[in-house]
Structures are given as C-alpha cells and as structure tokens.
Amino acid sequence: MSVFALDPAYIGGFGLSEALILIIKVVGAFGLLLVAVMLMIWFERKLVGDMQNRIGPARAGPWGILQTLADGVKLFFKEDLRPAKSDRLVYRLAPYMSLVPAFLVFSVVPVGGNFTSGDGTVTWFGNSTFLQVADPHVGILLVLALSSAAVYGIMLAGWSSGSKYSLLGSVRASAQMISYEAALGLSLAAVLLQAGSLSTHEIVAAQGGWNWNLWVTGLVPALVFVIAATAELNRPPFDLVEAEQELVGGFHTEYSSIRFALFFLAEFMNVITMSAIIVTLFLGGPDGPVLTERASWIWGVVWFFVKLVALLFMFVWFRATLPRLRYDQLMDVGWKFLIPLSLGWLLLLGALRVGRDRGWNTAAVVVVCVAAGAAAGVLLRLAVRSGRRESGELADAEADAGEAVNVGEPEKGS
Amino acid sequence: MSVFSLLVAQNVVFWVIAALMVFAALRLVTTRNVVHAALYLVGVLGGVAALFLLMGAEFVGITQILIYIGAVIILFLFGIMLTRTRIGDEEKTDHRNRLGAILAGLAVAGVTIYTVIAGFGDAELGADTRTTTAEVSDSIFSQYIIPFEAVSVLLLAALIGAIVVARRE
Numbered sequence: 001m002s003v004f005a006l007d008p009a010y011i012g013g014f015g016l017s018e019a020l021i022l023i024i025k026v027v028g029a030f031g032l033l034l035v036a037v038m039l040m041i042w043f044e045r046k047l048v049g050d051m052q053n054r055i056g057p058a059r060a061g062p063w064g065i066l067q068t069l070a071d072g073v074k075l076f077f078k079e080d081l082r083p084a085k086s087d088r089l090v091y092r093l094a095p096y097m098s099l100v101p102a103f104l105v106f107s108v109v110p111v112g113g114n115f116t117s118g119d120g121t122v123t124w125f126g127n128s129t130f131l132q133v134a135d136p137h138v139g140i141l142l143v144l145a146l147s148s149a150a151v152y153g154i155m156l157a158g159w160s161s162g163s164k165y166s167l168l169g170s171v172r173a174s175a176q177m178i179s180y181e182a183a184l185g186l187s188l189a190a191v192l193l194q195a196g197s198l199s200t201h202e203i204v205a206a207q208g209g210w211n212w213n214l215w216v217t218g219l220v221p222a223l224v225f226v227i228a229a230t231a232e233l234n235r236p237p238f239d240l241v242e243a244e245q246e247l248v249g250g251f252h253t254e255y256s257s258i259r260f261a262l263f264f265l266a267e268f269m270n271v272i273t274m275s276a277i278i279v280t281l282f283l284g285g286p287d288g289p290v291l292t293e294r295a296s297w298i299w300g301v302v303w304f305f306v307k308l309v310a311l312l313f314m315f316v317w318f319r320a321t322l323p324r325l326r327y328d329q330l331m332d333v334g335w336k337f338l339i340p341l342s343l344g345w346l347l348l349l350g351a352l353r354v355g356r357d358r359g360w361n362t363a364a365v366v367v368v369c370v371a372a373g374a375a376a377g378v379l380l381r382l383a384v385r386s387g388r389r390e391s392g393e394l395a396d397a398e399a400d401a402g403e404a405v406n407v408g409e410p411e412k413g414s
Numbered sequence: 415m416s417v418f419s420l421l422v423a424q425n426v427v428f429w430v431i432a433a434l435m436v437f438a439a440l441r442l443v444t445t446r447n448v449v450h451a452a453l454y455l456v457g458v459l460g461g462v463a464a465l466f467l468l469m470g471a472e473f474v475g476i477t478q479i480l481i482y483i484g485a486v487i488i489l490f491l492f493g494i495m496l497t498r499t500r501i502g503d504e505e506k507t508d509h510r511n512r513l514g515a516i517l518a519g520l521a522v523a524g525v526t527i528y529t530v531i532a533g534f535g536d537a538e539l540g541a542d543t544r545t546t547t548a549e550v551s552d553s554i555f556s557q558y559i560i561p562f563e564a565v566s567v568l569l570l571a572a573l574i575g576a577i578v579v580a581r582r583e
Contacts, residue, residue: 087447087449089450090449090450090453136472137472137473137546137547138472138473138476138547141473141476141477141480142476144480144484145476145479145480145483145484148480148483148484148485148488149479149483149484151484151488152456152488155488155491155492155495156449156453156491158495159449159491159495160449167495170495171492171495171496174488174492175492178485178488178492181484198473198547387581390581
C-alpha cells in the first residue's frame with residue numbers, strides 16, 4: 001500500500017481507529033501551531049522589551065499574554081482595502097500562498113516519542129504510531145520544496161499590489177530567499193549523509209542517545225544552517241525586506257486588515273517551524289534523558305519543546321542585538337562565504353565517510369581535504385578579486401547590489 | 415482497502431488531475447497576462463508532480479516541485495517583475511502564426527505518445543509501483559552514469575556561458 005506508507009499505524013489497513021488517529025494528529029498540529037504563534041509573538045515582544053529596558057505588552061491578560069489575541073481581533077475588524085491598480089485574483093491569493101507552506105512544513109516534524117531507549121513510536125487505540133502528522137520517505141525534501149514554494153506568496157504579493165514600493169520590497173525579499181536556499185540545502189546535505197535517509201523520523205532516530213548532528217557533523221553545518229535559516233525567514237540581522245529605515249513597509253505595504261494578519265501569522269509560523277526543523281536536524285529532535293519508565297514518550301515532547309523555546313529565544317536575541325547587514329554584505333555572506341564553506345564541509349564529510357569504509361588514515365584524509373579546500377578558497381578569492389578589478393570596482397568598496405550578485409556567481413563553476 | 419478499489423481511486427484522481435492540467439495548459443497559452451501565464455504553468459507543473467506522487471514516485475514528484483516550481487518559475491517571475499512591471503493585459507503576448515504553433519504542438523505530442531507506446535506497449539503496472547530514493551540514485555549513478563555526466567557538463571557549460579554573456583555588458 002504505497003499511498004499509506006506515511007505512518008506505521010496505517011500499514012494494517014485503514015479503519016476507524018486509524019482515521020481517529022489521523023484526525024487527532026491533524027487537528028492537534030493545527031491547534032498547537034496557532035497557539036504557538038500567538039505565544040511566540042507575545043514572547044518576542046516581551047523579550048525584546050526586556051532587552052531594551054521597556055515593559056512590553058502588559059495590558060491584555062496576565063503579563064499581557066493575550067495581546068496577540070487582541071491585535072488579531074482588531075485586525076479582523078479593520079477595513080479590507082484593495083488598491084485600484086492591483087491584480088485582483090493574485091492579490092487575494094498571495095497571503096494564502098505564504099500561509100499554507102508555513103502550516104504544511106510542521107506536519108513532518110516529530111514532536112515526541114522515546115528515541116533514547118525506544119524507536120519513537122507510541123500506542124494509540126491499539127496502533128503504534130509516530131508523534132508526527134506524516135512521515136513521508138522524502139520528508140526533508142518536502143520541507144525544502146515548501147520553503148521554496150513560500151517565495152511565491154512574497155513575490156506575488158509585491159507584484160500584484162501595483163505599487164513600486166511593494167514591488168521593490170518583494171524583489172529584495174525573493175532575491176534574498178533564493179540566494180540563501182542554496183546554503184540551506186548544502187548544509188542540510190551533511191545531515192542527510194550522516195542519517196542515510198530523507199525521512200525526518202529516520203533522521204531523528206539516527207541521532208538517538210546523544211548522537212546529535214550538532215556535533216556529529218562537526219558544528220559547521222549547524223551554524224551555516226542557522227545563519228541561512230535566519231536569512232530565509234527574513235529576520236534580523238537579515239531583515240532587509242522590512243528595513244524600517246529604508247523601505248516603506250516591504251512587500252505587504254498595500255495589505256491591510258485580515259490579509260496583512262495572514263502574512264504576519266505566516267512570518268511567525270515560519271520562525272516556529274524552522275526552529276522545529278533545526279531541532280529535528282541538528283538537536284536530536286525529541287531525544288533527551290528519559291526520567292520515568294511509564295509514559296516515556298512524554299519526555300520526548302518535553303525535550304522537544306525545551307529545545308524549541310531555546311531556539312526561539314535565540315532568534316529573538318538576534319533581533320534585539322545584531323545590527324542589520326547592508327544589501328551587498330548580505331549577498332557576499334550568502335554566495336562567497338556560506339555556500340563555499342558548506343560545500344567544502346560536505347566534501348570533507350564525504351571523504352571521511354569513504355575513508356572509514358576503505359580503511360584510509362583519517363588524519364591524512366583530513367589534511368588532504370583541508371589543503372584542497374584552502375587551495376579552492378584561494379582560487380575563489382583570486383577569481384572574485386580579478387572579477388572586481390575587471391569591472392573597476394576594487395577601489396570602490398561599496399559595490400552595488402547588482403554587482404555583488406554578479407561577482408558571487410563564478411564560484412559555482414570553480 | 416483492497417488493491418482493486420485502490421486502483422479505482424488512483425484512476426479517478428488521475429483523471430481529475432489530468433483535466434485540471436489540460437485546463438491550466440490551455441489558459442497558459444490563451445491568457446494575455448504574462449504573470450498569469452507563469453502561474454498557470456505552475457499549475458501544469460504541479461499537476462505533473464501530483465501524477466508522479468500518484469505513481470508512487472515520491473522522490474521525482476517532490477524534486478519536480480523543488481526544481482520547476484521552486485526555482486525555474488521563480489526565475490521566470492523574477493525576470494518578468496524586473497523587466498515589465500505593468501499590471502494588466504498586454505498586446506504582444508499573442509502570436510500571428512497560430513497554425514504553425516498548433517502543428518508544432520501536435521508534432522511534439524505525437525512524438526511523445528509514440529515514444530511512450532513504443533517503450534511500454536501494453537505493460538501493466540503493479541499495484542505497488544513505489545520507487546525509493548535509494549533506487550533512483552542507484553540507477554542514476556550506475557546504469558545512467560554517462561547521460562548524467564553529460565547533462566552535468568552541459569549545465570556547467572550553460573552556467574559559464576550565462577556568466578560570460580552577463581559580464582560583457
């Protein structure tokens with residue numbers, strides 16, 4: 001039954017209890033994500049307030065925890081405007097194209113289960129099942145595909161508004177997201193090499209018992225992934241999309257009311273799902289010490305959320321402390337630093353893997369790889385410099401954004 | 415669920431997807447708005463991905479979304495947005511030589527259909543046609559290694575060519 005091979009519960013046929021499991025999971029993930037977004041917005045505002053010596057939201061509910069709900073209700077009752085020059089159909093479609101991928105990514109994230117001393121399954125209604133909505137064999141590719149599909153919402157929102165400010169904002173945003181997707185995918189490949197599978201469940205299972213990819217793959221892929229993810233999320237210090245000092249408001253300038261709220265929701269939802277993906281890929285997912293024998297899966301849920309909140313804290317911390325990059329710096333970091341670094345690291349890990357299979361000397365493999373990587377790096381630098389000299393840019397350090405993209409290109413051939 | 419009912423369900427879903435794809439393809443060539451045309455192309459390619467998934471080819475289906483919808487059309491849209499930002503219909507999207515276009519389309523369809531019939535004939539696909547990522551990669555890197563390498567070199571040449579063309583200006 002190829003179609004139903006998403007979860008062990010569905011293997012023995014699809015009856016009432018399986019349908020119940022499916023419904024509980026879908027509704028649970030949906031509700032969890034919405035509540036998490038609500039709390040995340042409050043968490044971010046409160047924390048940034050704290051770091052800037054302010055109080056932050058304090059009126060609605062205890063500690064202002066209902067502030068997001070109040071804002072949501074307010075936005076819901078505002079007038080929904082559509083600019084006269086906009087493209088009606090695409091303008092209405094765009095918010096959903098950015099919200100739906102944000103929702104779907106979460107469906108492949110394992111949020112619980114005992115991976116330390118078990119295989120991560122729980123038993124519901126006599127069926128053993130995973131604590132994730134679906135476990136497709138190509139789970140992590142699905143995440144990548146959805147994150148590249150999320151560009152559509154931003155791109156079409158800017159274009160269909162019929163306003164040049166929106167268009168400029170969306171061109172910036174989509175150029176940034178496309179550039180950083182490459183680094184994201186390459187650093188992820190190191191994890192896939194380690195786990196030997198594309199399924200998120202298998203990736204988490206391979207990390208069981210403290211074999212977290214964070215250190216198993218040698219820290220570099222995790223760092224590259226976090227930086228690229230921050231850029232992919234358009235969050236500070238990569239928030240050129242909504243740079244308050246430079247732009248009117250970014251790609252959603254013309255949006256108001258509930259459609260604006262949908263973009264806002266998608267943005268914060270992406271932060272949560274991306275953190276969940278980082279936990280899954282590098283921090284062992286729900287792996288952690290199991291403190292009780294009974295209901296051991298509950299500790300998986302606990303550790304998953306502890307890691308998730310730590311990552312969310314990190315993203316808020318970035319926002320409160322790091323200054324924004326300039327546009328050419330953004331492109332330089334992505335094309336000339338992150339992509340070569342993650343590519344070189346992937347080759348190193350691959351060589352080590354082959355060396356282990358063939359019984360080569362590990363130290364020699366590392367030395368050869370580092371030497372080759374250094375040589376490639378020097379060549380890359382020379383290519384970039386000669387490219388700059390050709391276009392007469394070397395003296396002019398502030399290369400404009402278009403040149404930065406062009407100069408960054410040749411390394412793919414080297 | 416028995417194998418029979420599963421096959422029936424697969425057939426129903428196939429025809430629904432196929433009808434949507436034909437509609438999107440027709441609108442793609444008849445619409446006068448370039449961005450709308452690109453979005454209809456997304457619909458067609460999404461349908462192709464759905465058909466792959468229906469056949470159990472998960473890796474190919476998701477890769478179809480990743481490459482075509484996530485990269486190729488995005489670049490199309492990027493080009494459109496950077497060069498012509500006017501919203502609304504355009505006059506120049508139509509071509510005069512409709513007969514030639516129809517003939518070319520029929521010729522391509524004929525060649526494709528002939529290839530499929532010549533290649534597979536009456537061969538029946540089993541109920542479980544699922545191919546795993548490992549199988550796909552095994553066949554690419556063993557049986558089809560020469561075409562794979564040839565395509566890689568071709569793409570590299572295209573990449574370098576694009577840079578050369580872009581830098582001259």
